[in-house]
Amino acid sequence: MVDVTVVGAGIYGLATGWACARRGARVRVIDRTGIAAGCSGGIVGMLSPHAPERWNTIKEFQFQSLIGAEAYWREIETVSGLPTGYGRVGRLQPINTGRALALARERAVNAAEFWRGKAVWEVIDAGAAGDWCPASASGQVIRETLSARVHPRRACHALAGAIRAKRGEVVIGNAEGLEGRVIWATGVAGLQELTSALGRQVGNGVKGQAALFGLDARGAPLASADGVLVVPHDDGTLAVGSTSERVYDSGDATDGLLEELIAQACRVFPLLAGAPVIERWAGVRPRAKSRAPMLGAHPLREGQFIANGGFKIGFGMAPGVGEVMADLVLDGKDEIPEGFRVAASL
Known part of the structure; x- marks a missing residue:
């Protein structure tokens, strides 16, 4: 039954x-x-x-x-x-312009109201964010603890x-x-x-591509910078994603766009440059x-x-x-x- x-x-x-x-x-x-x-x-x-x-x-x-x-x-x-x-490790985001800095500070006020003390969104000095922090033109980064x-x-x-x-x-x-x-x-x-x-x-399908690096950054926060998402997993790997394509020839094969993403990730996060790419992934995500x-x-x-x-x-x-x-x-x-x-x- x-x-x-x-x-x-x-x-x-x-x-x-x-x-x-x-x-x-x-x-x-x-x-x-x-x-x-x-x-x-x-x-x-x-x-x-x-x-x-x-x-x-x-x-x-x-x-x-x-x-x-x-x-x-x-x-x-x-x-x-x-x-x-699973791990609630938070996230860091660089702030590269004056306009983005003003918006980040406004959102910090909003988070204090809407997140009701259960998580924090704040603007801090990049130097206070530790070694695992993307470069920020303003010297400030967003640190939030909900991610x-x-x-x-x-x-x-x-x-x-x-x-x-x-x-x-x-x-x-x-x-x-x-x-x-x-x-x-x-x-x-x-x-x-x-x-x-x-x-x-x-709705339709949107192709995404991502890469998995053999880099152990367990416990480090998530980071997003210049279109690159970085996720340190608790098994000693680190994921980088992702592309987003409405038009594609194949939904289950990686291509040059992923290689561009990997190169961009290594520029934004130099620690990745010496790490091996151990998996390349592609898939089609549902978008209503x-x-x-x-x-x-x-x-x-x-x-x-x-x-x-x-x-x-x-x-x-x-x-x-x-x-x-x-x-x-x-x-x-x-x-x-x-x-x-x-x-x-x-």
């Missing part, structure tokens, strides 16, 4: 499956190609907030997900016995392990004989299906028209549900997405933020 079937074993499918299993539902997750076989199997894993300004329900939702992430991922690790690579990192692949496998530990199943194969309440979390394929069936653009997650009743399948989208913010939003989907699917309680509703992308 299956209470909930989730089609798709990426981050939204697994997070939703876990939220349902945690509440006692018998869950089956089905994926055609495997756990984290799509873009959720990437290597970057930066969990960072939107800027603390023009506050709204979507930013509040993300904030609550990020604040609750440590307890969330620690529980996953405890139940599954598997690592997730965290997770290892995407390991986190997805840990979620699958936690679902299994709660008597659930994770099955590799075609979506056939679906039982119970059904949730479609099929990423780019799901957005393309909607676009084709409805005859208008609902609204850019936000697409959650709620499925527009093509009556009585079924969808959890898709979440372009670049999927892992950061995952704890909250799983909970509101479980509320809707199991209890009929709809607490999905207005900007996350399916209608926002139709």
Whole structure:
């Protein structure tokens, strides 16, 4: 007997499956190609907030997900016995112009109000940020303590392990004989299906590329500078990402754009220049028209549900997405933020 079937074993499918299993539902997750076989199997894993300004329900939702992430991922690790690579290590960003400095200081005031003392956004001297700090033309950097990192692949496998530990199943194969309440979390394929069936653009795939260096910077903060994201993982590797391409020849092969990114990363962070690149990754990320997650009743399948989208913010939003989907699917309680509703992308 299956209470909930989730089609798709990426981050939204697994997070939703876990939220349902945690509440006692018998869950089956089905994926055609495997756990984290799509873009959720990437290597970057930066969990960072939107800027603390023009506050709204979507930013509040993300904030609550990020604040609750440590307890969330620690529980996953405890139940599954598997690592997730989670760590709330904060982030550093250089400030290169006077205008950017004024904006950063304004956002520090906003963060004090909206983050309510649970995290800090502040402007500090670059020299006070330690050795792991990108160069800053102003001599000042943003230091914020809400950002965290997770290892995407390991986190997805840990979620699958936690679902299994709660008597659930994770099955590799075609979506056939679906039982119970059904949730479609099929990423780019799901957005393309909607676009084709409805005859208008609902979403598309955006290719991303990233590189993994053999550089041990465990415990160092995340950093972002000149279009480069740097994520020191807790396994002694360091991820650099990522490109963003709407038009591409192949979604599963790296190319010259990644080599340009690697070169740029070595210029911005000279410590990388002597480190080996141990993996190159490419994948296609789902981007709903609204850019936000697409959650709620499925527009093509009556009585079924969808959890898709979440372009670049999927892992950061995952704890909250799983909970509101479980509320809707199991209890009929709809607490999905207005900007996350399916209608926002139709």
